[in-house]
Amino acid sequence: MQSDPSLDELDVIGPDTYARGGYPHAAWKRLREESPIHWFDVPGGVGFWAVTRRSDLVWISKQPERFINGPRLAVFEEGAPVEGERKFVRQLLNMDPPDHTEYRGTASAWFTPRSIQRRRVEVERITRDLLREMAGDGEVREGDFVRDLAAPLTLGVLADMLGVPRADWPKMFEWTNRVAGGSDPEFQTEPTTGGRNLASFEQVRNDLFGYFAELAAERRKDPRDDIISVLASSTIGGAPMPPLELLSYFFLLVVAGNETTRNAASGGLLAMIENPSELAKLRSDPRLISPAVEEIVRWTSPVIQFCRTAVEDVELHGKRIRKGDAFCLFYPSANRDEDAFPDPDVFRVDRRPNPHVGFGIGEHFCLGANLARLELNVIFAELSQRLEEIELAGPFERMRSSFLGGVKRMPIRYRLRPS
Ligand code: HEM
Secondary structure, three states, X not given: OOXXXXXXXXXXXXXXXXXXXXXXXXXXXXXXXXXXXXXXXXXXXXXXXXXXXXXXXXXXXXXXXXXXXXXXXXXXXXXXXXXXXXXXXXXXXXXXXXXXXXXXXXXXXXXXXXXXXXXXXHHHHHHHHHHHHHHOOOOOEEXXXXXXHHHHHHHHHHHHHHOOOHHHHHHHXXXXXXXXXXXXXXXXXXXXXXXXXXXXXXXXXXXXXHHHHHHHHHHHHOOOOOHHHHXXXXXXXXXXXXXXXXXXXXXXXXXXXXXXXXXXHHHHHHHHHHOHHHHHHHHHOHHHHXXXXXXXXXXXXXXXXXXXXXXXXXXXXXXXXXXXXXXXXEHHHHOOOOOOOOOOOOOOOOOOOOOOOOOOOHHHOOOOHHHHHHHHHHHHHHHHHHEEEEEEOOOOEEOOOOXXXXXXXXXXXXXXXXX
16 A cells, blocks of 8 residues: 555554543644545554544545445554454444444434424532532632542533433443543453453443443333433334343443543633633623533543444545445544644634534434533533633643543543522
8 A cells, every 4th residue: 555654653543642642633634635535554453544634534424335434433543453443332433324223213313403402400409509518608618620520510411311320320421431441441340451452341341231231121021201212112124122222332431421522521621711802702701611622522532532433435536445344534623624623732612613523424324413512511611701710730641542532531620609
């Protein structure tokens, strides 16, 4: 395969790169300019085509029959067999039409704009309760934004929708950290060699599956107004949803619904701290909250990558993609594409239009996008009006992952108006 050796040396997939320096925006920029579809080898594993421009990401995502999700969820650096995960979980993100469409339909009514708007009062209540704790009497305080607000809020809202009893919320928190932090030694139950730990992944999957299997059985007998009840009694092709798919659905919702919004909220606050004039703009014009939320999702792009596998040979930007090759779609790169966004490296709460692809696009467009938007809307509407001072009080600690842009800790010093 012919390519510029220096481009080949760019690291866009090593989790240490992400943990140390955050997203490799300079590398993506070079790829967008010089080789928008670029082959990378994975030592000891299966290589991939890096897709870095927005237009290509959209083109590929909108052809779900030609570029499928099933065989390979994402690129993991350790070179484990690409099929490694599918025997453990079978969920929307590794399904394709027609299965995908039918499975997605079982829960989609819970995530429509109208259903989500009905949760606004509850989201506001949880946010204000947490902010009351954080604010104290309005004095200068220190805390960890991830621990004090971003994590418990996203966890609480989702656990409530699922129907998980409050006493079990800490378990959810641990599981989501262990899955999303699959390459981060801090979240592993067993020592890791530095790669992604599939044994640990299997263990957390088993814990989560065991827990939800019991709850699903209870709800089948005694249904309530929650997602567990809906999925536990749903049918696929006229028969009850099979156990692997049912339990994988809960697995997906717990992880996808927590790690992402939590990190958008933390990264969004960091962007406000680094750009105080943008925070001031939002404070003086609260109508900017919707564009501000879209800009936070564009800027933070908490999902780094998902793959699509070609089912036929195809040529793209002069590169020959063979049947079975995987495209790795880099969402944060597409969201900084200079062809789609003027001044892409500037954070602007009033950016309009903002055609970001932080929630993906096409068949697999994020099921929880309306929920994430609502949560971010409530958090930043409150913070922008009540924060009187804010600065970082220690390092913004990133998770060791090239899959989800996790934030482990965000120490802040702040003064928050009590209400
Ligand atoms: C800022 C927060 C979030 C971001 C950036 C985000 C991002 C994404 C992305 C990029 C995808 C894949 C889209 C594609 O392949 O085209 C996705 C899928 C998904 N997301 Fe989110 N997400 C967020 C919040 C949530 C929340 C709160 C939930 C709620 C439970 C959720 C549930 C899902 C599910 C179930 C899928 C799979 C959809 C499918 O395959 O049909 N996400 N998300």
